[in-house]
Amino acid sequence: MIDADDFDVSAAWHVAAPYDFLRRLRREQPVFRSEHLGAHVLTRYADVRAAYGDPKRFSSAGSLTISRSLSEETRLKLGEHGSFLSSFVANVDPPVHTRLRRSVSRAFTPRAVSAMQQRFRELNTDLLDRVAPRGEADFVAEIAHEPSAKLTARFIGVPEEDEEFVKHHVKDWFQLFLSPQPPDRQLVLAESFLAYLDYVDRLVASRARDPRDDFTSLMASLIGTELSHREVVELISTILLGGNDTVPNQLGNSVLRLLREGAWPVPPELTRNAVEECMRIDGASLGSFRYATADIELHGTTIPAGALCLLSTDSAAHDETVFDDPERFRIDRPNADAHMTLGYGIHFCVGAALGRLQLRTALDTLGERLPRLRLASGEPPSYRASIVGRGLTALPVEW
Template structure:
């Protein structure tokens, strides 16, 4: 049986080009957890950890599982594309998620200044207004593609406002962000790689100019806050560190939350009784969000590189080898989450998932991401209680090494 004809029940390896890989990998991952918890993937050219306890332990042990280079994972770039990218093929080498302590500690301290509880609450208010603005435009239509017309717009707009991207540049930035994900995290033919690489360089050049402009003329935005820290001593940041921080946060705002929101809506509309529950009692939304992240997490996990030989379950991972910490598999580990394929919005330990990482590399924007999803659902159940999947809808997942995201989700409603 070829990889293309395999199913989660019959697959022998990961295959990001196969439809099942992101849409329904859980039977395959269950077999790995039981039979081969430390799995060498020929397709990914790395080891994969699938059990909850192993993933969590690896997140905590940054001395053995280094984050350096963890976001530079594409193994499919052609020599021509590598030449086009030059030094930038190691993009994000100076982003906090891509480094270890003590550099990570310094950078996280600086970035955290923008994510105080008060700042997160203020951003939540802005997001609520963005969601309502989007719904004002689509509710009269009676139908929409949830992914492109509802999920992505509020989060992308808020990310742009928070960072300091002018409104007239938002569409370009969104296009460049999509190019980044396609280039580095999904297999692409050679000609398409060249096109995406040129877009990526335009993106970096844009952010670089934005940082330079805000350093000269600060405004009330995140770019200005970060620019003020450039070359300010031992606790300051370099220009490149600021550029890569801004670039990475725009990536998250344009992708992670929208994917999580779309995945959750897809799950809820298939399990209609649960949707009706949260419509009747919105107080259930926070628990529903955590369970959605656990069972349909937008992120598959994180990449690490071993700094020494590591032996787990009788398998030795050599030093210098890449490892995928499969947080999505960990969220389905039956030893931690009983009956893991059941969508239980009252699950007492749902929040123990690792969609946002764990330990020192726990996502600095996790609180804001949770708040945005909660607000989105509060507005959806209030304004579109009759939301449902469109007749004949066939949702498809994008094919990616790292993210569970729908390319489209046709929905309809009887409201408004």
């Protein structure tokens, strides 16, 4: 029998290489309680998908509000913001979720997303014009983040002079809420988070007074009719996280995988599927939390009402009953897009189309400009500690 204590979310292997362990869990103990995580973990594809599709039994309400991992002193410092994200679209159930998603979706029409493709290509080209002559770079720090962060800033309406401020504080936000931190470090990160929240609050208020052609102005125009001021602030804050963190992390994971597999550069006709296979095998998201609303019997285990649950999309994406030979990278895998890295059901990521477009555009542009891209010799790549995310700390490359 597998010892559930082995599932240590503070260990480096939890992010870097959990797959042998997860394979044994799927086979022998598909639902188990992790003492390190304080949650029951669902590891099989069918169970994860079913839980995503059953918000009445697996509730999203409060699932992103993880102040339970913070010290008492940090919670006091955060005050009401210790429950930040309490009204974010991914953190609520219907009917509130239905109202929020309807409002947000207005900005993510296929036409609007497609219009951003050329701008994103230009941002990547501008960056490579500066970096390419050097012949080497840290892909994570110098290539992956800037175009995505700038595109997201433009979409949201963040002035160019504030982009570095947002990038710095978003990083601190992630560490505070989604990565294990010692109490002293929590207090420093909490101060940064409150400064970030104040910035977004002022941005929303400014656009409410003086609307422009950006997402913040669109959402601010709905305050008082469809949305509250707090809902708009949380929405803006979280989309900025995606552009400054999630998409760049997925790009870094994808480039590392493609280089290791000898699949660089990606043929343009395979880019779309390559993006899906990279998200499947090295997803930037490891899963989502839910709360059980009633006692749930699953594979001989009782998940008690009120228990926190982790839906492990990371494990589900390697489930051998769905993906043939799941540990093998197949750039032409026919069902690669069956992964749930972007969620599933009513909580499927509202920005998924934009994220996929960014990844495809980045891989195509990088492949054209840096066809001889390769990993630099030295220390093997390492991942940052995280409860629910996979991102590289650095990726030295040459060309």
